[in-house]
Amino acid sequence: MNTELAETIKNAFTDKYAEAPLLIFSPGRINIIGEHTDYNDGFVFPAAVDKGIIAALSKSSSGKSVVTAADFNDTISFSVDHIAPLEKESWGNYVLGVVSEIQKKGKTIGDFNMVFGGDIPSGSGMSSSAALENSVVYGLNNLFDLGLSKIEMILISQMAEHNYVGVNCGIMDQYASMFGIKDHALLLDCRTVEAKPFKIDFENYELMLINTNVKHSLSDSAYNDRRLVCENISKMLGIKALRDATEADLKTIQDKVSDEDYQKALFVVQENNRAQAASKAMEDGDLETLGKLIYGSHEGLQFQYRVSCAELDFLVDRAKEHTEILGARMMGGGFGGCTINLIAKDFVSEFKHDIAKDYKETFNKACSIYSVSLSDGTHAIN
Template structure:
């Protein structure tokens, strides 16, 4: 969490609204393994990070609400009883969606002002959207004493994304952002929405993110398409979700689905199994095994689920050439964003330099390298 970010948001709020706000920090997340398994009721392995959204919020005595996105230098005024989604891709939908879903749950809100700013790179697959949704719901819960539990808050954030943003996301991003534990990753069962924290101490190794700095426009529509494929196959199998299927079950309907869709479902079943194996590898500190699972995950995302892109595949191929990188894969919805790499600490500088040069030569643009700390979830900043 950046204290400069918090200060900047507070200062902007006080200058504009002449009153002291409540301050919230809501983190983004990484995901070690378990991609596209969350909306299949499966397992995932995320962790909250020390990059996220800082928000300042307070009651408004004017007849309207005001929200200010400092990053975008953009302001919107709105009325609580006249909310509807605005054009696709607008940041306002994240705020409007949360407010509308709180009201749909029969909680009374008054007018408020909110100012926010983030330090998560946009489109990096670190869930700046879930961090924003959580900061709004958490702030409003505090401000108007709504009595919502964290569990209820993340469901409101998720519904906002479904109904206002138009992305049928699973629960992982909102959960990791809200429930994160310092220095730990959460092995989350997306059916029960309960998690087991695993302390992450890779000793001589660490997690390094490399951002392709691309986000191909396919991502949202392809995401919703993948989700509907998974739901169709589940209903063919007569099960609630692919989490309940085995590879043998899938083979029984091979002639009833297209080869492409067969491989998408197969990926989900295999990825779910990999997350369970990854938990065991972390517990026994078997980093070679964890790294191998991470590489397998990318191969499946790229060739079976088909949500990777040239830039992500290139970064993973570069990682494979270096024996001090134990595992690498694309992270997030796909078609851009970051790779996550499990790498020896004494190799990070060298690899960062090598891969940056190779990427620039290949694509004519820069990639960005980040290191993150695993941090606590959404909270009030005193």
Template sequence: MVKLIKEVKESFKATFKVEPLLVFSPGRINIIGEHTDYNDGFVFPAAVDKGIAAAIQKSDTGSCTAIALDLDSKIEFDLDKLKPSKEGSWENYVFGVVAEIQNRNKVVGDFNIVFKGNIPGGAGMSSSAALENSVVFGLNELFELGLTKTEMILISQKAEHNYVGVNCGIMDQYASMFGIKDNALHLDCRTIQSKPYKIDFKKHQFILINTNVKHSLSDSAYNDRRSACESIATLLDVKALRDATEADLEKIIDKVTPTNYQKALYVIQENERTLKAAKAIEDNDLERLGKLIYQSHAGLSDQYKVSCDELDFLVAQAKKNKYVLGARMMGGGFGGCTINLVARNEVNAFEETVSKAYKNKFDKECSVYFIELSNGTHLVK
């Protein structure tokens, strides 16, 4: 992290000849509670020690410049001519945040920003939320906008909806902004309130294994599933699936397709699992937590249908190893990472075995990341 911040600061000073404000905004993991956030449910994320470092300062040139160091890409823009760029462009995250701040009648002046991240691309660790949060946090400081952290994450979320075109829930932005070192946050996505849980990992740790694939279904499938959940909630006459029980769902079984029934059932069950996971962590019962994590993956793969061969293979490998308490796919799906709860002194052996098996099966490398739970978006002194 220190190296990343130094690189961004030096690049900014070399380009703009002034001292910048420095912001670090972390990526996140999610222990359990996947695809429950946009159903007003519970999730269990934590900020991690990988993220986006941004250097930002006012501009006196009459326009703004944003530089994505890791992409070697630069864009100049005017604040009164903001509109979404072509689909998939990184600048939409920046434009979207500025536009949503302006929509709240807050005055942002011209600025320059340089950023770089060390979150692996496509890993499902929310580099997009980290980028959005770094921009809104930096602008809030720079122009003394007086935004609360909650207002900032809602701005980040709206930027993603309106400029990026992903109808995301609030989890990613929340975890990135509000993270607490060594804690996971049991977040109620309806109230946007969370309870921190300090995790006693004892002799275990979380590691991430990246499939290094991202199947193209991801964004459209995400939006499809969200609309399926919303239509079933409407049929049940509840605000969101968070308010439904399995018994409620039974009553409309003949009114929905079997695949949509299973998707809704998964959401209801996954919501329950996050509550059970909170209890397991409270009781320092990592074995119980691990079992819930495995159940979560089974639901995501068999019911919600957002897994893929590579993710399923990695979880199957984890299940063969008695030193792994739990594993599941993490994030939107169709690629990205698995999260694995592994005995600390067996991590290297597990990494070696899995990497070899994955290479044999798919003729490609997977990547293993070691992470620590960290603080949320903050100024770097």
């Protein structure tokens, strides 16, 4: 967690409201493997990271709620008695959505003041949206003694995104952000919403993220489109979700769907298998197998699920040229964001220099490169 950011947010709140706030840290997340499997009731392998959202909150007696996004120098005000989505797309809908979903649970909250800021790189695919949602629900639960469990809180965050933002996300982002364990990744079963923690020891390797710094406009509509394809094929197979399908099952309906949709469903089935195989590789300390599974994930995302883009493919192709990088793939919804790379520690400096130069020459745009540490999940800061 960024202690300097926490101090900045705390001071901004104190300057504005002349009182000490409740401070919450809610982390972003990475996902080692298991992409687009969460909304198919499948397996994912995420971890909370040391970059996230810091939120400062207190109760308000002014008759209105005021929420300020310090990073954007932007403020919204509203009454908790009259909650409705903002017409234009805005970070405010994540906040309002959480308030609305809390109220749907029959819980009563009063007006509140909040200032928040973050250090999750914009458009990185590290789920700043889930971190923000979780910071709001966790903070309000604490502030108003709502008695919500962590599971109830992440479901509130998820429904806020569905109903106020219009993205029908799965549960992975909210879960990883809320339940993260320092130095661990979580093999999460998205059907049972139960996870097995795995202590992460990559020995002489580390995880490095490379942000393309692009976000192609297709992302949200393509996400919802692919989710619909998965649901339709599940219905054709008479199953609850593609988590229950095998490759043999898909063969039985192959002639009834387009090849494009068949490949999307096939990717989900194969990716679900890869996520489980990755957990075994981690238990066995078999980093080479883990790396091959990570490369396989990208290939499926690129050619079957078709959510990659030229910038992401360029970074993965460059990674494949080096034996010091065991695996690389795009991470997140797609069409931009980061690649995640399992790279030898003593090769990081050289590769950083070379890939930054090559990327700039190819796309006339800089990429951003950073290492992350695995963090505890959403919590109050003393």
